[in-house]
Amino acid sequence: MERKILSKLQLTFVFVLILLQGKVFAQIGAPNFVFTQMCAEPPPYPTNFNDFTINFTFSGAGTYVLEMSDANGSFLTTPLPSLTIISSQTTTSPGSFNFRLPSNLVGSDKYKFRIKNTATSPATAGPSSGAVPNPDPNLPSRTGISAYYKAFIDDFSINNGASTLYLCGSGSINLIVDPTTPGNPSPLDITPALKYRWYKDDVVVAGQTGSTLTVNTPGTYQAFIEYGPCTTLSSFYCSKKVQVVPSPTGQTFTITSSGGTSICPSNPTTLSVQSGYTYQWYRNDVAIAGATSSTYVTAQSGTYKVVIGQGSCAATSNTITLTAETFNTTLDVVLDPGFNFIDDGEIKVITATTDAVSPTFEWYLAGNPVALSTTNTLTTSLPGKYTLKVTQTGATCNFPLEYKFTIKIGIDPTDVPNTISPNNDDVNDTWIIPQEYIADNIEIFIVDSFGKEVLKTKNYENNWPQTTVEFKSVNPVYYYIISKDGSAVKKGSITIIK
Incomplete structure (x- = not known):
């Protein structure tokens, strides 16, 4: 008899507990929202680029908060993502939260939301949001909602911005996201580390999410920041395409000239070789600035060649000599x-x-x-x-x-003056010669009319005569020789007048 009484008490307790649990969950409804995915971007915030609203129903007074799960849909992780609440309405049902996603959010397709009443002890949590259908039927189904914070929203480069890379023999090439350089930011600087989506010939390379991709087959490669269904497969948030091509080494490249080898300057010829590589054209063994395509237009005489490829994978074409008609x-x-x-x-x-x-x-x-x-x-x-x-x-x-x-x-600056007037009027007082005759390897030699040496120096300082010149019945005449590296380059006379 005692056992039956206890059984009834137990049943009654269970029934009351179920009622209480039903009452708790009835007080807070599951979050609902109109968006199918959450694609947030850094400030300055464009309209709705990090501005989301969740609605919910509730009954009874309380202190209601919005919680977001971890990337696996669990609310047990500590700490959970910290949302920025822009505004809320929790006074009357239905309630709402307007919020922003955190900038360190790790993207996932499993995020869930729930409303919690922190006024109860313990806090009471309502049911979480469920799976949100994927708007793209070609993508996998989701167990929650996709949420991504696009921490990097610039274009970036790989392999120093190269447009073409070469596979030497049967080797491989590492395609690597470039670090930051002045004027070119890099997603490598973002914390936590971002994931990538690599494409070859516009087809995704499965299982490759790192910032480096090793390739051993030719093709057109490109990297995108992996933001799940928020990834923009256009000219945004991606690298430039890079062509990986077989090495030109061992191939023969022959230059052709559209106008032959005898050309008229008024009718330029086009030099060309096989396309599909990188190029540097040369004229008379000197690189031509800007001549980096498979063709080069010219009307100049000279011997031309082109280097195809780079480094150890490079090949050099034949040479072609152009003769342009001219007149004298x-x-x-x-x-x-x-x-x-x-x-x-x-x-x-x-x-x-x-x-x-x-x-x-x-x-x-x-x-x-x-x-x-x-x-x-x-x-x-x-x-x-x-x-x-x-x-x-x-x-x-x-x-x-x-x-x-x-x-x-004016006077030719290479002319050497043949008169001076040292009368201390600060005009033509000393023998001043052109600067080109003043150097370590240039010697100035001056003698008087009797052949007596009066000056012999290098690096002349334009300061002769430094002593008073004696005048007799005629103006004194001196003779100079300017020598460079031991050979005379200029000779003449200097007459001194009052």
Whole structure:
């Protein structure tokens, strides 16, 4: 009889406990939301890029808080993700929380949410949210909701930004996400470490989530930051594509010229080799700046070649020599970078002589678009930078050539003065020579009219004479020799006047 009474008490206790449990869970409803995944980004926050709202029902007063599970959907982990509550409404049902995801959130498709009443002792938690259907039917089903914080939202580079890499023989290449450099941030700096999604020929490489991918087959490779269904498969948050191609080593690359080897400067030729690699063109064994494609357009004579690939995988093409038709022109002035000096007001006549067939002439002064002359001579008294354009017009190959020269008013700075007046008026008191004659390997030697040495020095300081010069019935005359490395380069006389 006693056993039956105890059994009834036990049954009654269980029944009351079930009622109490039902009452507790009835007070807080499961969270509900309109979004199918949570894709947050760093500030400055664009609209809804880290702004989410969860609604819930409740009955009775309490202190309600929103909790997010760990990446596996468990609420037992300590600590759980720390949400930033923007605003909340927990006074009357239905309630709501407007919040932001933490920046250190590790992305997952298993996150869950629940509402907890912390006013009870112990705190009372309502049911958690369930699985949210994946909006992309091609992706695996989820047990919770996808939530990712896109901690890195810039493009990045791999292998120092290379566009082409070469497989040497049967070897392999490591594709590596580049570290940060000035102006180029790197996802490697983000903590916790991000995962990656690698693609080969636009097909995902299964099981590869690290910042390095080892490849041993040719193809087009690219890396994306792995943000689950929040991954943007476009030009955002990804590396540039890199072509992995077989090494050119051992292959033959032959240059072809669209215009043959005898070319006209007015009709450039296109040099080309097999495409699909990296290139550096050379003219007369000197690298041509910017000539890095499989073709190169030129109208210049010279011997050309191209280096295909890089480092130990590189190959060199044959050489091809181009001969460009030309003509000869001479001017009776010094061409740039030299100078031509005239006195102020002096009129200078410049003549051009050429073997061009039926030539035309156009003389220009910088800053004036109108030709000063259209014959083979120019008469001018103006200083400035001049250009002569000579065009061959009476041959199969007609083209222009330009010649540039500069006219200045003044004394040629290579001229050595032949008079000085040491009268202490601070004007022409000493023999001042051009700077180009002052150096360790240049010797200045001066003698008087009787051949007596008065100065012998290197690195002359433009300070002779340093003593008083004796005047008699005539102005004294001295003679100088300027020698460079033991050989005379300039000789002359110096007359001293009062």
